[in-house]
Amino acid sequence: MNNPLGTTGLTLNEPLLWEKGRKGRSGFSMPGRDVPPSPLAGFLLGDGPDFPDLSEVDIVRHYTRLSQWNYGVDSGMYPLGSCTMKYNPKTNERQAAVRGFANAHPLLPAPLSQGILELMANLQKYLGEITGLPAVTLQPAAGAHGELTGMMIVRAYHVDAGAPRHKILIPDTAHGTNPASSAICGFTPVPVKSNERGVLSPEHIASVMDEDTAGIMITNPNTLGLFEENIREITDIVHEKGGLVYVDGANMNAVMGIVSMGKIGVDLMHLNLHKTFSTPHGGGGPGSGPVCARKGLAPFMPVPWVEEHEGTYSLSYDHPKSIGKVHAFYGNVGILIRACSYILSMGQNLKKASQLAVLNANYVKEKLKDTFYLPYDRPCMHECVFTDKHQEAHKVTTLDIAKRLIDYGFHPPTIYFPLVVHGAIMIEPTETESRETLDIFIETCKAIAEEARKNPQILHEAPTKPKVRRMDETRAARHPQLAG
Amino acid sequence: MRYLPHTEEEIAEMLQTIGLKSLDNLFGTIPEDCRRAEPLDLPAPLTEWELDTHMDMLAAKMAAPPDYKLFLGAGSYHHFIPEAVKQLLLRSEFYTAYTPYQPEISQGTLQAIYEYQTLVTLLLGMEVANASMYDGASALAEALLMAIRITKRKKVAVSRLVHPFYRKVIQTYLEASGFEIVALPITKEGTTDLSGLDHPEEFAGVAIQSPNFFGCIENLEAHGERIHTDPKTFFIASFTEPLAYGLLKPPGEYNADIVCGEGQSLGIPQSFGGPGLGMFATRMKYVRSMPGRLVGQTVDKDGKRGFVLTLATREQHIRRERATSNICSNEGLCALASAMYMASLGKTGIRELAARNHDKAEYLKKGLAESGVNLPFGAPTFNEFVAEFPAGFKEKYARFIDKKIVAGLDLEPFYPELKNHYLFCATETAARTDMDILIKEVAS
Numbered sequence: 001m002n003n004p005l006g007t008t009g010l011t012l013n014e015p016l017l018w019e020k021g022r023k024g025r026s027g028f029s030m031p032g033r034d035v036p037p038s039p040l041a042g043f044l045l046g047d048g049p050d051f052p053d054l055s056e057v058d059i060v061r062h063y064t065r066l067s068q069w070n071y072g073v074d075s076g077m078y079p080l081g082s083c084t085m086k087y088n089p090k091t092n093e094r095q096a097a098v099r100g101f102a103n104a105h106p107l108l109p110a111p112l113s114q115g116i117l118e119l120m121a122n123l124q125k126y127l128g129e130i131t132g133l134p135a136v137t138l139q140p141a142a143g144a145h146g147e148l149t150g151m152m153i154v155r156a157y158h159v160d161a162g163a164p165r166h167k168i169l170i171p172d173t174a175h176g177t178n179p180a181s182s183a184i185c186g187f188t189p190v191p192v193k194s195n196e197r198g199v200l201s202p203e204h205i206a207s208v209m210d211e212d213t214a215g216i217m218i219t220n221p222n223t224l225g226l227f228e229e230n231i232r233e234i235t236d237i238v239h240e241k242g243g244l245v246y247v248d249g250a251n252m253n254a255v256m257g258i259v260s261m262g263k264i265g266v267d268l269m270h271l272n273l274h275k276t277f278s279t280p281h282g283g284g285g286p287g288s289g290p291v292c293a294r295k296g297l298a299p300f301m302p303v304p305w306v307e308e309h310e311g312t313y314s315l316s317y318d319h320p321k322s323i324g325k326v327h328a329f330y331g332n333v334g335i336l337i338r339a340c341s342y343i344l345s346m347g348q349n350l351k352k353a354s355q356l357a358v359l360n361a362n363y364v365k366e367k368l369k370d371t372f373y374l375p376y377d378r379p380c381m382h383e384c385v386f387t388d389k390h391q392e393a394h395k396v397t398t399l400d401i402a403k404r405l406i407d408y409g410f411h412p413p414t415i416y417f418p419l420v421v422h423g424a425i426m427i428e429p430t431e432t433e434s435r436e437t438l439d440i441f442i443e444t445c446k447a448i449a450e451e452a453r454k455n456p457q458i459l460h461e462a463p464t465k466p467k468v469r470r471m472d473e474t475r476a477a478r479h480p481q482l483a484g
Numbered sequence: 485m486r487y488l489p490h491t492e493e494e495i496a497e498m499l500q501t502i503g504l505k506s507l508d509n510l511f512g513t514i515p516e517d518c519r520r521a522e523p524l525d526l527p528a529p530l531t532e533w534e535l536d537t538h539m540d541m542l543a544a545k546m547a548a549p550p551d552y553k554l555f556l557g558a559g560s561y562h563h564f565i566p567e568a569v570k571q572l573l574l575r576s577e578f579y580t581a582y583t584p585y586q587p588e589i590s591q592g593t594l595q596a597i598y599e600y601q602t603l604v605t606l607l608l609g610m611e612v613a614n615a616s617m618y619d620g621a622s623a624l625a626e627a628l629l630m631a632i633r634i635t636k637r638k639k640v641a642v643s644r645l646v647h648p649f650y651r652k653v654i655q656t657y658l659e660a661s662g663f664e665i666v667a668l669p670i671t672k673e674g675t676t677d678l679s680g681l682d683h684p685e686e687f688a689g690v691a692i693q694s695p696n697f698f699g700c701i702e703n704l705e706a707h708g709e710r711i712h713t714d715p716k717t718f719f720i721a722s723f724t725e726p727l728a729y730g731l732l733k734p735p736g737e738y739n740a741d742i743v744c745g746e747g748q749s750l751g752i753p754q755s756f757g758g759p760g761l762g763m764f765a766t767r768m769k770y771v772r773s774m775p776g777r778l779v780g781q782t783v784d785k786d787g788k789r790g791f792v793l794t795l796a797t798r799e800q801h802i803r804r805e806r807a808t809s810n811i812c813s814n815e816g817l818c819a820l821a822s823a824m825y826m827a828s829l830g831k832t833g834i835r836e837l838a839a840r841n842h843d844k845a846e847y848l849k850k851g852l853a854e855s856g857v858n859l860p861f862g863a864p865t866f867n868e869f870v871a872e873f874p875a876g877f878k879e880k881y882a883r884f885i886d887k888k889i890v891a892g893l894d895l896e897p898f899y900p901e902l903k904n905h906y907l908f909c910a911t912e913t914a915a916r917t918d919m920d921i922l923i924k925e926v927a928s
Contacts, residue, residue, distance in 0.1 A: 017599045017827050027828035028566060030836055034916040037839070038846035041864060044701055046733035048838075049606040053830035056568050063572040063596070063824060070592035072580030080582055087487055088580050091532050096755070097570075100543025105556050106757030107893055108547055112885070115545035116756045129525050141618035141758065142813035144800070152660045180800035180810035184629075185660045189805050227514045258511055260520040274813065278487075283593035284583040284615065284777065284816025286759035302656070324656030328559060328621035328649050328746065329757025337539075337755075344538065347529035349485045355507040356490055362510060363498045379513050406589055411582075417801075434489035435498060466588040468790040476782035476794040480771065482612045483602040484781070 001447040005076065005409030005440060011467050014065040016484055021054040069467050070283070071411050077437050079364075081383045081414035081426025082175070082223050084253045084275035086357075089345065092278065092338035101337055106329040110314045116333060117313035120306045123340045127292055130350065131249070131269060132262025135298035138290045138306075139331040143250060146270025146289025147181035147217070152323040153268060153293065153300045154214050154244050155185045160300070160321060165214035165243075171200055173223045173418040178248060187214055194420065198224040198376040202233040209237055215244035215267070221251045223418040223426070224376055225361065225383035227259075235265030244268065244297075252276045253430070254358055254382035257351025261292075268293035277339035288335040302326050356431035357382040360438060364429055367442045371449045375421055383428035385421055396452040398423040400459035403470065404451070407463045408444045485529070547890070553918045554890045555848070557868045557909025558697070559620065559647050559724040560757055561749045564913060569751050569824045579817055583777075587792045588784075594791035597816065598779045600823035607729050607826070608743040609736025610765035614776035616819040617762025617811065620746025621653035624691060624722045626775045626809055627742040627764065628654060631689030631718035632663055633808070634773050639664045641687045643676040645696035647724055648898040654691075668692075674700040674861025674870065678710045689718030689742070694735070695728050697898075698861055698907065699845070699868025704738040718742060725749055726763065728866045730829075730838030742766045751825025752818050761818040772798060775809030837912060841867050844910040848919045852908070855927035860905065868909045870895065870902075873926075877904055880926070889922060 054062070071078075078085035096102070104116055124136040140146035151168070158165045168187040170178050171194055179189040190208055195201045199222065209216075216238050220228045228234070235245045247261055247269035253276045261269055273279050274287035281287070293301065303322045304315035315330075346353065358381055365384035369377065372386035388398040402412035402425070414426040429438060451458050463469065490498075495507065504510060511519070530538060547554075549562055573579065577592060584590030584597075597615045604613035617623040628640045640658070642651060644667050651667075658665055666687070669677045676692050684690065690711045694702035704721060711719040721735030723745035735743045747761030748754065766774055772795065780794035800807040829837060845867045853859050858872040871892065873880075884891040892906035899905070910919060 014595075016595070016602075017823075018602070021830070024832060026830055026833045027568065028830075028833045028837070029564075030833065031564065031840060031912045033840070033843070035843050035847035035919075038843045038850075040731060040842060040866075044732055044864065046609075046729070046731070046737065048730055048831055048835040049603070049734070049826075051603060051606060051826055051829065051831045051834060053832055054827055056566070056828070059824065059827050060568055060572065062827070063578075064575065066592035066596050067572075067575035067577040068592065069589075069595075070577035070581050071586075071589035072577045074576035074580045078582065083582060085582060088576075089487060091535060093574065093579075095535065095539040097753075098539055098543040100546035100548045101539075102753040102755055103548035103562065104546045104756040105548070105554055105562070105754055105890075106560050107556060107558055108554075108890065109885070112547035112552070112890070113545075113756065115542035118545070119542055126526055132520075141622070141815075142811070144810045144812045145618060145622070148810055152656065155660055175812075176800040176802070176804045176807070177810050177812050179805035180803075180807045183805040183807075184657070184810055186662055227511075227518075229513060229515055229518075232515070232517060255511075255514075257524045258520055259514060259518055263520065264518045280579045280817075281582045281813075282579050282815075282817030283581040283590070283820065284597075285813040286618075286815045286818060287813040324659070325649060325652040326622070326656055327758065328619045328647065328653060328760070331757075332755075332759040333757060334753070334755040334759050341535060341539065344527060344530045344535055345532070346485065346487075347526050348524060349488065349529060350524060350526070352485065352488060355510060356488055356495075358510045359490075359495065359498055359502075359507065362502045362504075366502050379510070381513075402586070403588070406586065411589065412586055432487055432489065435494045463588050467591055468588055468784040468788055469786055471587045471784050471790050471792045472782045473792050473794065476780040476792045477797075480778075480795060481781040482598075482771070482778055482794075483605045484598065 006407050006465055008465050011068060012065045014062055018052040018484060021052040021058055023053050025053040025055045027054050027056040027059045076409055077433050077441055078411040079413045079427045079429050081428040082250050084428060084430055086278055086430040087432035088278055088280040089342060092341045095341045096334045096337040114313055117306055119340055120336060121308050121313055123336055126343050127271060127290055130256055131292040132260030133292035133294055135293040135295055135301055136290055137301045138336055139302045139327045140289040140291060141327055141332050142285060142287040143270060143272040143289040144177040144181055146291050147177055148184055149291050149302060149326050150246050150268050150270055151182045151185040153297055154246060156300045156323050157244060157297060158214055165212050167213040169208060169213060169216040171218060172420050174219055178217045198226045199228050200230060200234060202230045202237060205234050206237045209241050209243060211241055213243055215246055217246045217248060219248040219250060221254045221381040224385050225380040227381055231264050250275060251382060254354055256354040258354055262294060268297055273335055273339040278342040279335045279338040286332045286335055288332045353431045360429040360431060360433055364427055364438060364442060368445055371446050372425060383426055386425040387421055388423040391452045394452045394456045396456045396459050398425050401448055404448045404459045404462040407465045410441060410444060552888045552890060555892050555908045555910060556890050558893050558907055559746060560754045561725060561911055562754060562913050563749055563911050565751050566828050569821060569828060572824055573821055578820060584793060591790060594779050596820050596823060598781060598791050600819045601779060603823055603826045604763055604765055607726060608765045609734030610743050611768045612771050613765040614774055614778055616814040617764050617776055618815060619760045619762045620724055621650040623744035623762035623764045624650050625654045625657035627720045627744045628689055628691060630773055630775060635688040635716055637688035639666060639687050641666045641668050641690045643668045643692045644670050645676050645698060646691055646693040646722055647697050673863040674698045675702050675863045678707055681710060684711050684717040685714040687717055689720045691720040691722055693722040695725055695866040698870045699865035700861055700863035701866055704735055708738040725867055727838050727841060730834035731842060747822045750822035752821050759815055759818050761815050761822055773808055776811055777814060840912045844912060844914050845869060848908060848910045851919060851923035852926060855923050857926060867911060868907055870905050870907055873904045875904055891922060
């Protein structure tokens with residue numbers, strides 16, 4: 001490949017924090033003393049944590065160098081399937097940092113916090129409109145936290161109806177968080193297989209759904225990037241037996257303005273604001289996982305509720321059927337501000353975003369389907385799943401392909417997930433990648449497939465360009481060294 | 485729209501490549517009766533500049549420092565944050581990165597979180613810390629679930645002086661899992677009364693917060709000994725103000741089995757209560773039962789030092805319903821912020837800053853006492869304390885607000901027996917002049 005995106009450049013070494021600095025240095029502007037000292041009783045005092053002493057320059061260089069060893073969405077394309085690594089708009093950061101928001105104390109009396117309460121009430125309205133599920137809580141701090149909240153609501157609903165249930169249906173394509181979240185609520189997950197078309201079949205659901213089953217958790221579109229086309233029949237079957245339909249909204253980026261989850265029989269779902277609504281992943285978090293539900297489930301939503309009365313906003317706690325609280329305060333408000341900024345910037349363009357996300361995924365699928373094996377050759381939603389089957393003959397695996405992409409300047413796709421596809425390579429370009437970036441990505445994938453045939457060793461050795469090469473993960477797990 | 489790079493020509497060409505005529509055709513696999521007919525009812529898009537105005541307008545309706553003087557803590561604290569920390573956090577290689585599952589191009593995040601884990605173990609006196617939980621409340625709920633898993637007992641005891649909102653979260657988590665919570669009462673001194681804990685062996689764990697919700701420093705030594713009369717019972721120490729451990733002996737030195745709490749104080753803006761930072765630390769012998777991600781040190785193919793996510797077999801993406809927790813996304817960027825903040829302070833700085841905090845709150849406490857305000861609890865405090873006013877203080881409280889002063893937090897909604905009791909907080913950000921105004925006006 002001529003002039004690939006990935007190249008080598010000067011990277012600086014940087015030791016661990018405590019391998020630098022000098023006793024007596026400080027990187028903090030210590031406020032002056034305007035009150036007399038008032039020592040604590042000696043027996044309460046410790047020696048103080050043995051932190052390194054560093055200057056502000058030491059710290060700035062340290063973290064600047066570390067940051068340069070990272071790859072972010074701002075560095076380049078990040079086609080991680082089911083993670084929706086779209087561009088994180090800069091203006092969102094500005095809004096979250098506005099002083100009145102950043103310095104807002106969560107226990108301010110309501111008359112003193114109208115601005116944020118108004119924003120939260122509006123965001124609830126917007127998310128209700130986008131999902132078609134008008135009862136919204138913004139409290140969950142992440143997607144899995146939303147799932148847990150959702151499962152608590154499902155549990156409370158059945159307990160309230162006087163008949164607690166013990167099982168929950170979970171498709172084999174689900175994220176691991178689904179079974180883990182339902183297990184905390186005491187549900188036994190019943191795995192459900194998807195059919196040869198990569199979707200759930202109503203007959204199978206009917207055969208496993210019974211009156212001890214609380215409901216089903218469906219990711220729709222699913223993690224194979226396919227819309228669960230039988231969703232209406234499935235929701236009917238589940239409802240007929242008194243169950244609830246929960247949707248994992250991790251893949252909502254495919255269907256904003258296109259599908260109303262409320263209208264197709266979904267009872268409740270969570271959204272990942274750090275996926276669909278452009279808030280940054282932060283190298284692992286913080287995220288935000290609001291839960292949206294149909295009106296009938298509103299009484300079970302976590303407290304406090306944000307309420308509006310004639311233009312005045314307040315928080316209310318007195319809701320006896322509520323599951324309680326899932327966050328110390330009201331959720332990751334800083335993330336809510338960013339997501340609200342995004343929705344206000346996009347408006348109707350949210351539908352366009354979904355269309356372009358699906359366009360990009362189908363374009364990549366079409367262009368690469370002769371390069372990598374495509375287990376489900378049908379139109380996809382916002383992501384497409386390939387495998388390493390064509391490369392097996394050259395003893396090249398999905399992992400090798402992923403690592404070689406790094407050398408070429410791309411973040412690897414999601415790999416080995418969903419579990420139902422052997423050697424999965426799950427690509428989600430998102431709508432914010434331009435056609436020319438997709439073309440370079442496609443060309444790169446083809447070049448890698450060519451290398452796999454001609455010189456698989458290059459792939460086994462990859463990556464060679466980053467600061468470190470493949471890591472010894474076995475050693476890390478066998479001899480855990482978790483602090484310095 | 486500036487985030488959508490496609491031109492009309494490109495869209496047409498790409499559709500042609502796929503063999504479709506229109507963007508609508510892309511959704512052919514969605515049955516007609518699942519499609520939404522009506523457009524999204526959302527406000528018209530704002531320009532970048534209109535959005536600034538809109539948000540500034542909303543933010544102006546917030547009573548925030550420095551315009552307002554808030555003597556308010558209760559789990560969210562106003563501290564100075566160095567500009568260097570704020571700007572370094574805006575390095576977009578950090579904030580726009582995903583979870584570091586690809587270690588070769590995530591060494592920045594990985595080393596930084598390894599350093600965070602290390603600083604947390606030093607601060608709390610523990611052996612191992614994870615890469616973070618959502619907040620102090622969920623961290624404590626997960627600590628109790630961890631104790632339940634290890635001991636296979638079905639009951640836990642939680643001090644009434646654990647933050648009331650944390651106790652609500654614990655109740656939500658444990659009710660869903662079907663476990664029982666026993667509340668531990670309050671002594672006259674404002675600390676946890678463990679005298680009734682005759683059978684610690686009935687409990688998976690006992691949770692104590694120090695400094696507690698009243699700001700009082702708990703006698704963790706005595707509590708630890710009492711709880712550990714059954715060596716299997718987990719002594720779980722919680723906190724909302726980690727800066728205290730710049731001065732105080734950390735819970736690890738009192739043999740706590742799990743130490744967890746909220747790290748917002750360490751360089752994270754208050755943001756109306758989130759995102760914060762759930763800090764979580766324990767003993768190495770329990771590491772495989774611990775919730776949350778862990779970063780470990782290892783070497784690459786060439787023997788060069790590097791870092792990876794490790795011990796993932798505890799986690800949901802591997803273990804599914806048998807995982808130690810369902811947590812996936814955590815508060816990574818907030819953990820990074822706190823590491824930057826702790827590094828900025830250093831050993832010398834954190835001690836000094838903690839002392840300044842203590843001095844400020846003591847000044848306010850003494851001043852109020854000299855004005856005739858009753859201080860009902862005698863235990864030593866850090867940053868916060870409870871003051872009792874004569875009936876009718878509510879009107880005075882409203883008058884303070886007119887003067888842009890928030891005079892503490894009314895405790896009655898949380899502790900119905902504490903009528904006219906208010907929780908006050910003063911950190912290094914409280915100026916003596918402002919405290920003097922408060923002290924003077926309280927007396928008038």
